[in-house]
Amino acid sequence: MSDGPRDGFWDELGGLCRAVGRAMGVTFVNFLRKPVTVHYPDVTRVYPDRFRGVLALTYDTETGEENCIGCRLCEYICPPRVIKVEMLKSEKRNFAKTFTLELYACEFCELCVQVCPTDAIVMMKSFDVATADRRELLLDKDRLHTLGQQFERSWATGTLLRDRQTPPKAAKAESAAHAKAAGGAE
Numbered sequence: 001m002s003d004g005p006r007d008g009f010w011d012e013l014g015g016l017c018r019a020v021g022r023a024m025g026v027t028f029v030n031f032l033r034k035p036v037t038v039h040y041p042d043v044t045r046v047y048p049d050r051f052r053g054v055l056a057l058t059y060d061t062e063t064g065e066e067n068c069i070g071c072r073l074c075e076y077i078c079p080p081r082v083i084k085v086e087m088l089k090s091e092k093r094n095f096a097k098t099f100t101l102e103l104y105a106c107e108f109c110e111l112c113v114q115v116c117p118t119d120a121i122v123m124m125k126s127f128d129v130a131t132a133d134r135r136e137l138l139l140d141k142d143r144l145h146t147l148g149q150q151f152e153r154s155w156a157t158g159t160l161l162r163d164r165q166t167p168p169k170a171a172k173a174e175s176a177a178h179a180k181a182a183g184g185a186e
């Protein structure tokens with residue numbers, strides 16, 4: 001004759017013990033693992049070369065002049081329209097009279113970097129501008145230049161990004177040949 005409810009009790013107890021054992025096993029394995037967190041800001045991670053961090057403006061390393069020519073291409077391409085530029089016309093070249101960027105609304109899409117003809121706007125390998133006051137994230141030209149000297153630059157510049165999109169010469173010739181052959185077949 002079966003014990004009925006008593007069998008159910010021991011089955012449940014066995015299942016519970018197995019589940020606790022499995023959970024403790026997972027805890028023990030993770031206890032021995034190297035931590036994945038770091039004690040920021042005392043310890044900072046090495047960011048990848050393509051890290052999209054804070055935006056900044058650059059100077060020409062040879063002449064020391066501002067690279068921005070105030071062309072406003074970054075302003076036109078920016079999806080959330082957070083960049084505003086006023087051009088200052090000059091004899092040899094133009095400058096940005098004013099340049100503001102509302103970093104708190106930036107999408108970090110990198111489009112402004114990509115279209116810049118003079119590699120004047122870049123991204124840095126840092127996001128270290130956290131603040132409780134949004135007004136501090138309305139960046140003017142001086143602040144953007146300061147950020148450019150404060151942090152390490154990411155890989156991307158407008159020139160490099162556009163180069164990546166240009167098909168290699170061999171591929172261009174091949175696609176031209178395909179187009180010609182297709183035209184001849186019609």
Ligand code: SF4
Nearest residue numbers: 078106107109110112
């Ligand atoms: S990264 Fe994108 S959203 Fe941010 S300023 Fe540049 S274009 Fe605008």
Ligand code: SF4
Nearest residue numbers: 068069071072074116
């Ligand atoms: S940052 Fe580049 S794209 Fe924007 S206004 Fe200056 S030169 Fe033009």
